Amino acid sequence: MPNAAVSTDDRSFLYGDGLFETLLALEGRVLWPELHLDRLMLGCERLGIPGQRAAAEELLASLEIGEPAAVLRLSLSRGSGPRGYAPPEFSEPVLRLTQHSAPALPADSRVDVVLSPVNVAAQPLLAGIKHCNRLEQVLAAQDARARGAGEALMTTGDGEVQCAISANVFAVSGRTLITPPVDRAGVAGTRRRLVLERLARQVGLDTEVTSLRVDRCRRADALILTNSVHGIRAVRRLDDTDFPGANDAVHALQGAYMQEVRRCLGS
Amino acid sequence: MPNAAVSTDDRSFLYGDGLFETLLALEGRVLWPELHLDRLMLGCERLGIPGQRAAAEELLASLEIGEPAAVLRLSLSRGSGPRGYAPPEFSEPVLRLTQHSAPALPADSRVDVVLSPVNVAAQPLLAGIKHCNRLEQVLAAQDARARGAGEALMTTGDGEVQCAISANVFAVSGRTLITPPVDRAGVAGTRRRLVLERLARQVGLDTEVTSLRVDRCRRADALILTNSVHGIRAVRRLDDTDFPGANDAVHALQGAYMQEVRRCLGS
Numbered sequence: 001m002p003n004a005a006v007s008t009d010d011r012s013f014l015y016g017d018g019l020f021e022t023l024l025a026l027e028g029r030v031l032w033p034e035l036h037l038d039r040l041m042l043g044c045e046r047l048g049i050p051g052q053r054a055a056a057e058e059l060l061a062s063l064e065i066g067e068p069a070a071v072l073r074l075s076l077s078r079g080s081g082p083r084g085y086a087p088p089e090f091s092e093p094v095l096r097l098t099q100h101s102a103p104a105l106p107a108d109s110r111v112d113v114v115l116s117p118v119n120v121a122a123q124p125l126l127a128g129i130k131h132c133n134r135l136e137q138v139l140a141a142q143d144a145r146a147r148g149a150g151e152a153l154m155t156t157g158d159g160e161v162q163c164a165i166s167a168n169v170f171a172v173s174g175r176t177l178i179t180p181p182v183d184r185a186g187v188a189g190t191r192r193r194l195v196l197e198r199l200a201r202q203v204g205l206d207t208e209v210t211s212l213r214v215d216r217c218r219r220a221d222a223l224i225l226t227n228s229v230h231g232i233r234a235v236r237r238l239d240d241t242d243f244p245g246a247n248d249a250v251h252a253l254q255g256a257y258m259q260e261v262r263r264c265l266g267s
Numbered sequence: 268m269p270n271a272a273v274s275t276d277d278r279s280f281l282y283g284d285g286l287f288e289t290l291l292a293l294e295g296r297v298l299w300p301e302l303h304l305d306r307l308m309l310g311c312e313r314l315g316i317p318g319q320r321a322a323a324e325e326l327l328a329s330l331e332i333g334e335p336a337a338v339l340r341l342s343l344s345r346g347s348g349p350r351g352y353a354p355p356e357f358s359e360p361v362l363r364l365t366q367h368s369a370p371a372l373p374a375d376s377r378v379d380v381v382l383s384p385v386n387v388a389a390q391p392l393l394a395g396i397k398h399c400n401r402l403e404q405v406l407a408a409q410d411a412r413a414r415g416a417g418e419a420l421m422t423t424g425d426g427e428v429q430c431a432i433s434a435n436v437f438a439v440s441g442r443t444l445i446t447p448p449v450d451r452a453g454v455a456g457t458r459r460r461l462v463l464e465r466l467a468r469q470v471g472l473d474t475e476v477t478s479l480r481v482d483r484c485r486r487a488d489a490l491i492l493t494n495s496v497h498g499i500r501a502v503r504r505l506d507d508t509d510f511p512g513a514n515d516a517v518h519a520l521q522g523a524y525m526q527e528v529r530r531c532l533g534s
Contacts, residue, residue, distance in 0.1 A: 006273035008365050013280045013342075014401075015283065016282065016400045016401060083289075083367045086405075086408035086412050118392060121389060121390040122388060123386075134281075135400045136393075138284050138352050138353075139314070140352070141351070142353065166351070
């Protein structure tokens with residue numbers, strides 16, 4: 001049953017043995033559910049959890065969304081099981097969907113970012129998928145808040161930027177967008193996918209999925225963070241590096257994104 | 268309230284943002300609760316969760332243990348919080364305690380082990396503590412079961428053994444016990460601590476906390492796994508390397524352990 005209380009033998013509670021998606025709903029309509037479900041299914045495959053695509057679609061479609069802008073959390077736990085790490089041979093996954101107010105965006109939606117002292121560990125088996133083992137992000141968020149930063153870049157400790165705490169990172173260099181691959185760490189963001197597969201081309205930008213070092217971020221013309229809740233945000237400052245206020249590539253990308261959003265809403 | 272149903276905004280459910288302990292209770296008495304609580308408090312310190320030592324002690328003491336041998340899972344979640352990785356500034360952690368049957372030990376308690384294809388990622392911030400981000404162990408347990416193995420050694424991918432799936436590893440070389448440090452990965456096991464601080468000395472063995480490579484494990488006189496549920500188990504086979512049936516050091520250690528258990532039980 002969706003949104004049933006979680007029992008103390010739920011494996012998501014016990015071991016973070018589950019997956020989740022964070023979706024934005026505007027005017028009662030969920031944006032790009034198919035991109036979220038694609039990633040959720042990839043996660044199921046990786047973790048050996050039976051896929052629940054149809055059930056998840058149904059659950060999303062059945063939700064009554066009460067607010068003009070809402071954030072949905074769709075959780076997929078492997079389900080209950082006996083004590084111990086080994087999952088039951090036949091698990092009965094449980095979907096849960098909760099609804100939250102969308103955060104108000106400040107008038108200047110640019111964000112101040114720090115380099116996090118919390119590294120993400122390289123773990124190819126879990127990279128790319130949105131699983132529920134998120135202590136690294138919790139620690140990084142705790143640290144960023146203490147320093148007054150809205151977000152933080154996370155590296156694997158070797159100078160390689162992998163992600164922000166809850167966003168993907170793009171560096172703008174001339175007419176090229178550079179973002180790291182998500183095969184060692186990080187999450188394959190739905191908005192990252194939109195940028196790479198659709199938006200960049202629409203506005204005449206090239207894309208490179210390749211190593212993105214911290215020093216390259218500092219020297220970039222602009223830095224962008226993408227996620228489902230905030231869409232495409234420009235970085236105002238990375239530690240003590242200020243980025244200029246206006247960047248044509250960023251504005252074009254944000255415009256293309258808003259157009260896609262409006263298309264989703266059928267308006 | 269202990270054992271209250273977990274709500275869908277419990278951070279242990281959302282992000283694995285919590286800690287746990289697995290304790291053995293024999294004849295109605297919990298073994299070494301202080302060692303477990305020491306580690307739990309270390310975890311609280313690392314994650315910035317307010318410590319709950321007195322409450323945890325009380326909860327353990329208040330439990331009516333119905334079986335001659337029971338396994339207890341003590342969970343400490345950071346508690347509820349708003350959506351998003353950043354924990355609430357003032358969290359109200361929740362303790363939960365569940366009781367399970369202790370697994371029956373086979374007559375020959377030696378265990379067949381494989382080298383896991385699932386690596387543990389090096390993450391010093393989370394190493395040593397028993398947190399609820401356990402997907403690596405879940406994947407490794409899934410793989411080990413599929414291969415008919417009772418346990419598996421996990422490395423950081425560089426040949427360095429860090430732990431077994433749910434146990435610490437010791438290699439016996441002559442009169443020396445070698446076990447890896449737990450500052451990059453692995454958990455600081457309560458029985459590991461007993462061996463290092465008490466048991467080895469009692470039976471005249473030296474200990475070395477140092478790098479333990481896979482090839483050294485294969486060449487060892489014996490391999491030992493330790494955890495709270497099974498105590499001290501000898502490895503019978505590691506992949507295709509057989510270990511001889513009797514090893515004086517292992518037997519002496521197991522004897523010393525059983526004596527400590529009896530002391531705990533006051534018998």
